[in-house]
Amino acid sequence: EVQLVQSGAEVKKPGESLKISCKGSGYTFSNYWIGWVRQMPGKGLEWMGIIYPGDSNTRYSPSFQGQVTISADKSLSTAYLQWSSLKASDSAIYYCATQLGGGNFWGQGTLVTVSS
């Protein structure tokens, strides 16, 4: 069974750094693109970026280029999304998602709250 399990909710202050994770199982993690989707409160879904764990090839959506860093550790079957300096506007739910031959699979989401 394909599963993506994300790390837990985070509460941070503006200016702090953060790294959240997404662990894949039930498929060959290295062989499929995996990415991050942002959902701000009451809003729609936005792709932030994707990474191919096999060679760490990474693509960012223009809106998120330079704002976040996406990485992956194929030995741990885990993808990461990190910020070096959070802003209040980064408060959102972040989902990881992957696209396999048999369809798309999502993590349960990680709520990030940034507040002073």
Added chain:
Amino acid sequence: DIQMTQSPSSLSASVGDTVTITCRASQGISTYLAWFQQKPGKAPKSLIYGAFTLQSGVPSKFSGSGSGTDFTLTITNLQPEDFATYYCQQYNNWPWSFGQGTKVEIK
């Protein structure tokens, strides 16, 4: 970048109805189109990929069609558990992009 436009943005329907949601791409995307269902407070659930292929475990009441720029999601025999927000998403070109969502509400 490819823009995805869904219509309508919301609709009201009754239990037992059939509803159709339309998704239009700003340029051709072949059949690289997926549909997702999202309920409040939950992660999106994948329904369809490749424009018309049902994801495993998804009931056949959901169906997708289209290619190029125009796509539809049809839901037959609406049940209470089908009231949710539905999103289309293209994955033909990076950056992948979602439609703005269609909220299906109970009449």
